[in-house]
Amino acid sequence: MQTEWPPIPPTTTGLKGRCPRCGQGHIFNGFLKIRPECEVCGLDYGFADPADGPAFFVICFACVPSVLLGVWLEVQYSAPLWVHLLVTGPFMLATCIPPLRPLKGWLIASQYFYKAEEGKLDRTSPASKEV
Numbered sequence: 001m002q003t004e005w006p007p008i009p010p011t012t013t014g015l016k017g018r019c020p021r022c023g024q025g026h027i028f029n030g031f032l033k034i035r036p037e038c039e040v041c042g043l044d045y046g047f048a049d050p051a052d053g054p055a056f057f058v059i060c061f062a063c064v065p066s067v068l069l070g071v072w073l074e075v076q077y078s079a080p081l082w083v084h085l086l087v088t089g090p091f092m093l094a095t096c097i098p099p100l101r102p103l104k105g106w107l108i109a110s111q112y113f114y115k116a117e118e119g120k121l122d123r124t125s126p127a128s129k130e131v
């Protein structure tokens with residue numbers, strides 16, 4: 001098995017849902033469920049924790065335009081409820097659900113690429129022994 005992996009930018013792996021280390025395996029098992037490990041290189045996806053990151057980006061960049069569309073339809077045309085059900089609802093679903101997977105993949109790949117993890121105390125540093 002290969003032991004050295006060249007760094008691959010998160011935009012080329014994560015947006016496609018590919019493994020951030022080898023770029024060939026898959027991150028997801030289903031729509032948003034993360035696999036336990038890469039089926040090609042064996043990378044353990046235990047580090048992957050994008051938390052609410054994908055939802056945050058969808059709220060900022062997809063939900064707001066959807067709500068603005070609904071408000072604009074209501075204010076401009078006094079649209080009846082069935083118009084919102086046929087226009088605003090599907091527009092909201094079409095702009096909010098599809099971006100979740102590539103955003104989640106991109107955040108996971110970015111975590112791996114930039115080695116992001118929780119902060120830890122460095123007990124080996126000389127500054128920590130002075131106390």
Ligand SMILES: [Zn+2]
Binds near residue numbers: 025039041043
């Ligand atoms: Zn892999």
